[in-house]
Amino acid sequence: MAYINDNFSTLKPSYLFTEVAKRVSSYLEKNPSANIIRMGIGDVTLPLPKACIEAMHKAVDEMSVRETFRGYGPEQGYDFLREKISVFDYKAHGVDIAADEIFVSDGAKSDVGNIVDILGDNNVIAVTDPVYPVYVDTNIMAGRKIVYLPMNAENNFVPQIPDCKVDVVYLCFPNNPTGTVLTTEQLKIWVDYALQNNVLILFDAAYEAFITEKNVPHSIYEIDGAKQCAIEFRSYSKTAGFTGTRCSYTIVPQECTALGNDGKPHNLNALWKRRQCTKFNGTPYIIQRAAEAIYSQEGKQQVSDIICYYLQNANIIRNGLLSKGFEVYGGINSPYIWLKCPEKDSWAFFDYLLTEKNIVATPGAGFGPSGEGFLRLTAFNTTEKTQEAINRI
Amino acid sequence: MAYINDNFSTLKPSYLFTEVAKRVSSYLEKNPSANIIRMGIGDVTLPLPKACIEAMHKAVDEMSVRETFRGYGPEQGYDFLREKISVFDYKAHGVDIAADEIFVSDGAKSDVGNIVDILGDNNVIAVTDPVYPVYVDTNIMAGRKIVYLPMNAENNFVPQIPDCKVDVVYLCFPNNPTGTVLTTEQLKIWVDYALQNNVLILFDAAYEAFITEKNVPHSIYEIDGAKQCAIEFRSYSKTAGFTGTRCSYTIVPQECTALGNDGKPHNLNALWKRRQCTKFNGTPYIIQRAAEAIYSQEGKQQVSDIICYYLQNANIIRNGLLSKGFEVYGGINSPYIWLKCPEKDSWAFFDYLLTEKNIVATPGAGFGPSGEGFLRLTAFNTTEKTQEAINRI
Numbered sequence: 001m002a003y004i005n006d007n008f009s010t011l012k013p014s015y016l017f018t019e020v021a022k023r024v025s026s027y028l029e030k031n032p033s034a035n036i037i038r039m040g041i042g043d044v045t046l047p048l049p050k051a052c053i054e055a056m057h058k059a060v061d062e063m064s065v066r067e068t069f070r071g072y073g074p075e076q077g078y079d080f081l082r083e084k085i086s087v088f089d090y091k092a093h094g095v096d097i098a099a100d101e102i103f104v105s106d107g108a109k110s111d112v113g114n115i116v117d118i119l120g121d122n123n124v125i126a127v128t129d130p131v132y133p134v135y136v137d138t139n140i141m142a143g144r145k146i147v148y149l150p151m152n153a154e155n156n157f158v159p160q161i162p163d164c165k166v167d168v169v170y171l172c173f174p175n176n177p178t179g180t181v182l183t184t185e186q187l188k189i190w191v192d193y194a195l196q197n198n199v200l201i202l203f204d205a206a207y208e209a210f211i212t213e214k215n216v217p218h219s220i221y222e223i224d225g226a227k228q229c230a231i232e233f234r235s236y237s238k239t240a241g242f243t244g245t246r247c248s249y250t251i252v253p254q255e256c257t258a259l260g261n262d263g264k265p266h267n268l269n270a271l272w273k274r275r276q277c278t279k280f281n282g283t284p285y286i287i288q289r290a291a292e293a294i295y296s297q298e299g300k301q302q303v304s305d306i307i308c309y310y311l312q313n314a315n316i317i318r319n320g321l322l323s324k325g326f327e328v329y330g331g332i333n334s335p336y337i338w339l340k341c342p343e344k345d346s347w348a349f350f351d352y353l354l355t356e357k358n359i360v361a362t363p364g365a366g367f368g369p370s371g372e373g374f375l376r377l378t379a380f381n382t383t384e385k386t387q388e389a390i391n392r393i
Numbered sequence: 394m395a396y397i398n399d400n401f402s403t404l405k406p407s408y409l410f411t412e413v414a415k416r417v418s419s420y421l422e423k424n425p426s427a428n429i430i431r432m433g434i435g436d437v438t439l440p441l442p443k444a445c446i447e448a449m450h451k452a453v454d455e456m457s458v459r460e461t462f463r464g465y466g467p468e469q470g471y472d473f474l475r476e477k478i479s480v481f482d483y484k485a486h487g488v489d490i491a492a493d494e495i496f497v498s499d500g501a502k503s504d505v506g507n508i509v510d511i512l513g514d515n516n517v518i519a520v521t522d523p524v525y526p527v528y529v530d531t532n533i534m535a536g537r538k539i540v541y542l543p544m545n546a547e548n549n550f551v552p553q554i555p556d557c558k559v560d561v562v563y564l565c566f567p568n569n570p571t572g573t574v575l576t577t578e579q580l581k582i583w584v585d586y587a588l589q590n591n592v593l594i595l596f597d598a599a600y601e602a603f604i605t606e607k608n609v610p611h612s613i614y615e616i617d618g619a620k621q622c623a624i625e626f627r628s629y630s631k632t633a634g635f636t637g638t639r640c641s642y643t644i645v646p647q648e649c650t651a652l653g654n655d656g657k658p659h660n661l662n663a664l665w666k667r668r669q670c671t672k673f674n675g676t677p678y679i680i681q682r683a684a685e686a687i688y689s690q691e692g693k694q695q696v697s698d699i700i701c702y703y704l705q706n707a708n709i710i711r712n713g714l715l716s717k718g719f720e721v722y723g724g725i726n727s728p729y730i731w732l733k734c735p736e737k738d739s740w741a742f743f744d745y746l747l748t749e750k751n752i753v754a755t756p757g758a759g760f761g762p763s764g765e766g767f768l769r770l771t772a773f774n775t776t777e778k779t780q781e782a783i784n785r786i
Contacts, residue, residue: 045464046462047462060449073637271397287679287680
């Protein structure tokens, strides 16, 4: 008699973006000529950098002849990519991360989701609120207790150290959905807390490339001691436009440990390696070559141009809304703008923007209790449409 | 205080192929001029079909311009691919599988590994022995009890219905590692047992394209009632050479259920969809276009040529060894040959073949207790090297 994982029954039935899509398509059915501007889902619109395109054509050709064909690659990613990551994403910023601490994968969502496998179900999990739903749902699937740490205008979107015992904390900065950041000093408080309490920080740095301000850390490992208590997730999705190309990586430092039933610290790098070698067979060779090309001279320039384009859009949204008297957060070190709704109900304001202004946003309430009363706007549309959307409001 | 998943501590520390690689490289260090022929790991050697190469070049170009660029795709795969699978892999064989029962992913190893997420940890798991280690390790990671069902020369490699209560059964036919198959009648016994006992069958059909004999089912859904009790895994790895390109799919029929704590049957399709939407962001667009090309006229011919090439190698191994008086199984509907060692110890015979004949096989003992005394040989080398290996023995 086969049994389901009953924790699935405690998940909320509908996923945020499904509901958004449903309301948009229902509106479009009734108003087929509506000129909708989408600023809801965090998907990019600019094509892949030319350097990546060239690298993929070359890699595809390699796969077409026996002499250069590649079969199974290392589950953790090819050294050609891991070494580039080590040099350009870490050493260049003064952080020492070795190639064997880098795990290349098919996406940050996969890694953020699958990391739960190596942790015990007795861990109490803290997430900031509003929150990227994946952190919550993946832990509910594992039957774990979840503690919410509010981030709101009152605490200036800086989550406070939990006042109860927690074991694992998810931090995402620059934050999705609020677009806000922690300064080096603010993040240091978290690292110190984690070290003192043997708490594990799961640090989602998917948006680090959007950081423009000086005192904002790009990696948690810029903070002393973080290698002992933090796993970091990175992504090429929003930087090089890899949302449909699928490549990212996760850092599990050799010093990073968590406790076993034997009362001893266990190396999480070894556990994650074992998990990946057992349940994953590596990222496509062709895609890893595309990711490698991001680190070439041209690749770096092309990615920088993409980021500038989206940040310019974020600036248009932020300043446009501010000048119209709205209360807004984010948009400086992030492609996300967190807009305070004039009235408390974020689904009502979502509906208003959709039906009256033909603009699709994402209701903050979908990201957790503290998201109520806010909307998330994204800077991934064209500059023209972004400008038009702001003009409409 | 963060805790690890302590089930990892009960895993055997070394993975089979790591130990094989270690012994080979240790031998090569001492004998750098040795002309090693690798027939161990199940990786392919022929390049990708031309149809896939052309499709990928086209898709890469689409990703280079805004108008045709693709961002996030559906987590379950694009309809263009799911519909081809439905028509060519199922309807063409008289089996009705709808597009929404097909989940495209980055590999059968991922799906076989991740499927454990939707099942309760109270399930007792049965695996055939010898066994693909992933079935065992992923369930040990979840703390589940495992029952081994021996497959050996005595029972003609047909596993017997368990004599104790089990909830989930993994069946892989054509089998890895033995290369043996079940006839339609033999598989029907399993489906009937599953239906009568509400057992879930996880059917790994990764090698179905190698089937040459008439009375061997390509899909478990050829058996009446299987849609109510079976999930099927397919792969492009060995057929179209996608081991480094990464694409596969899993079938979860709408009728397929397992029991919840509420005592009611729950739809596993909905659970798997939720799991994939939460922890996975789809297979790269470019790779899905390559997979689609497999179903074109040229693609089908090219894949058929690849399969023929490997089956011819399998035939050389099988008949060569038989003619030298060895006891061998498999190799007719499979790229794998299961060779009985002249003496009982399979690691000893592995070492003998490595050091005396410079042939790398995989010791059967690494696949489970009933694998002791056997070696797995694979047909994925070139015909020339395969012939040479057999001449050397």
